[in-house]
Amino acid sequence: MNGEAGNFVFSNCPSPFIIGKSSGFTYLKSIQVAKNVKLPKNTAGCDCRGNCVDPRKCACAKLNGSDFPYVHRDGGRLIEAKDVVFECGPSCGCGPSCVNRTSQRGMKHRLEVFRTPKKGWAVRSWDFIFSGSPVCEYVGVLKKTEDVDTLTGNEYIFDIDCLQTMRGLEGRERRLRDVSLPNGETIPFEESKPDSVPEFCIDACRSGNVARFINHSCTPNLFVQCVLSSHQDIRLARVVLFAADNIPPLQELTYDYGYVLDSVMGPDGKIKRVQCYCGGADCRKRLY
Numbered sequence: 012m013n014g015e016a017g018n019f020v021f022s023n024c025p026s027p028f029i030i031g032k033s034s035g036f037t038y039l040k041s042i043q044v045a046k047n048v049k050l051p052k053n054t055a056g057c058d059c060r061g062n063c064v065d066p067r068k069c070a071c072a073k074l075n076g077s078d079f080p081y082v083h084r085d086g087g088r089l090i091e092a093k094d095v096v097f098e099c100g101p102s103c104g105c106g107p108s109c110v111n112r113t114s115q116r117g118m119k120h121r122l123e124v125f126r127t128p129k130k131g132w133a134v135r136s137w138d139f140i141f142s143g144s145p146v147c148e149y150v151g152v153l154k155k156t157e158d159v160d161t162l163t164g165n166e167y168i169f170d171i172d173c174l175q176t177m178r179g180l181e182g183r184e185r186r187l188r189d190v191s192l193p194n195g196e197t198i199p200f201e202e203s204k205p206d207s208v209p210e211f212c213i214d215a216c217r218s219g220n221v222a223r224f225i226n227h228s229c230t231p232n233l234f235v236q237c238v239l240s241s242h243q244d245i246r247l248a249r250v251v252l253f254a255a256d257n258i259p260p261l262q263e264l265t266y267d268y269g270y271v272l273d274s275v276m277g278p279d280g281k282i283k284r285v286q287c288y289c290g291g292a293d294c295r296k297r298l299y
């Protein structure tokens with residue numbers, strides 16, 4: 012990379028392509044939790060058996076507005092982007108094939124990491140992806156944001172900011188209203204302004220999965236969906252990327268990183284600017 016790839020520079024993150032123990036990179040199937048982060052206890056689930064079918068009876072469906080967020084078609088598709096999707100979890104009575112566990116069944120598309128001329132590595136699928144299908148979870152080490160060293164150029168940090176994700180839906184589904192949580196608590200929209208730094212993040216620098224290679228686009232074909240399955244703390248939600256459209260094989264997979272322009276500072280305290288090479292007709296020209 013080093014200049015050759017536009018504005019993409021090597022960070023201190025190890026290369027996952029060096030095979031062997033010394034590579035310093037670990038492939039993960041599920042999220043790892045840093046020692047000083049405590050996940051909330053599993054919340055009580057639904058008492059359905061087998062598959063959840065009746066949204067009036069299923070306690071998890073009730074959290075989703077008394078409906079199931081997914082349909083069974085094509086291996087499970089999310090009907091529409093939501094503030095948060097409440098899936099069935101470890102305390103639920105239903106089984107693994109329950110439609111309300113759609114994002115928990117692992118990756119079902121054959122994803123390939125490939126090289127781009129200006130953006131470093133990127134990801135595409137060999138298989139057709141139906142709109143609403145889960146593509147992959149952003150996996151890495153769940154950390155406190157304050158514990159992340161931002162000076163080493165780590166480009167694989169995903170801030171868990173479900174409130175911002177809800178707001179950032181912009182054209183797709185902007186919600187200028189208070190955000191309701193299942194415990195009856197309401198977060199006023201004003202309080203959920205993007206200026207506050209999210210408390211937790213997922214660091215995929217040294218351990219992660221293919222999601223760390225997915226680039227930004229101003230006209231993305233994936234979207235970020237916050238998912239809760241074992242607890243109801245949105246600060247620690249799972250981050251799952253879903254298809255925003257039908258995606259033909261070999262089209263690059265991208266999502267909107269959602270940076271507010273001029274919001275990223277370099278180690279010198281000056282605003283950092285990075286050019287966007289997504290190539291979209293409505294490109295904002297800068298990543299941040």
Ligand SMILES: C[S@@+](CC[C@H](N)C(=O)[O-])C[C@H]1O[C@@H](n2cnc3c(N)ncnc32)[C@H](O)[C@@H]1O
Pocket residue numbers: 018019020129130131132133166167223224225226227228286287288289298
């Ligand atoms: C999470 S990584 C994505 C994978 C990365 N391309 C790689 O080679 O590992 C994020 C970094 O990729 C680059 N990148 C992602 N999307 C880009 C875009 N639309 N234009 C320019 N660079 C991009 C930027 O350097 C960004 O900091």
